Amino acid sequence: MVRSGGQSAWVLLDLDGTVLDYDRAEQEAVLGTLAGVGLPASPLAHLGEVLIISDEVGAAKPAAAIFEAALSALGEPDPRAVTMVGDSLSADIAGGRAVGLPTVWVAPSQQPDPTDPALRPDRRIVAIGELPGLLRA
Numbered sequence: 001m002v003r004s005g006g007q008s009a010w011v012l013l014d015l016d017g018t019v020l021d022y023d024r025a026e027q028e029a030v031l032g033t034l035a036g037v038g039l040p041a042s043p044l045a046h047l048g049e050v051l052i053i054s055d056e057v058g059a060a061k062p063a064a065a066i067f068e069a070a071l072s073a074l075g076e077p078d079p080r081a082v083t084m085v086g087d088s089l090s091a092d093i094a095g096g097r098a099v100g101l102p103t104v105w106v107a108p109s110q111q112p113d114p115t116d117p118a119l120r121p122d123r124r125i126v127a128i129g130e131l132p133g134l135l136r137a
Contacts (some may be wrong), residue, residue: 010074014086061096085131089119
């Protein structure tokens with residue numbers, strides 16, 4: 001989770017496949033751009049200000065408990081002020097929506113939009129590099 005300078009006070013960022021697949025130069029460029037909207041740009045910025053580990057919580061996404069643990073660690077902000085960004089419709093988007101978080105799905109352009117309302121993200125981006133611009137909006 002990292003603090004944002006845009007509309008959301010916080011961003012929950014799932015990093016399992018989307019960000020870590022970029023080469024180091026691309027990662028640094030994204031982190032540098034995120035710093036421009038108020039996000040930290042250190043080599044460890046991708047770990048954010050709070051790290052939530054499912055084994056420690058005893059629950060994994062999409063369970064509400066993992067999102068509630070994240071909100072608790074952030075000081076109980078209004079869920080509408082926290083954006084869930086992830087690449088999994090069933091874990092990141094459905095889980096975030098279930099607890100009232102705005103959601104951003106990072107998905108390849110050829111992947112069709114979901115038809116199930118529980119899986120429908122609020123916003124969609126094709127690459128993580130689009131995130132800073134979306135957060136500035």
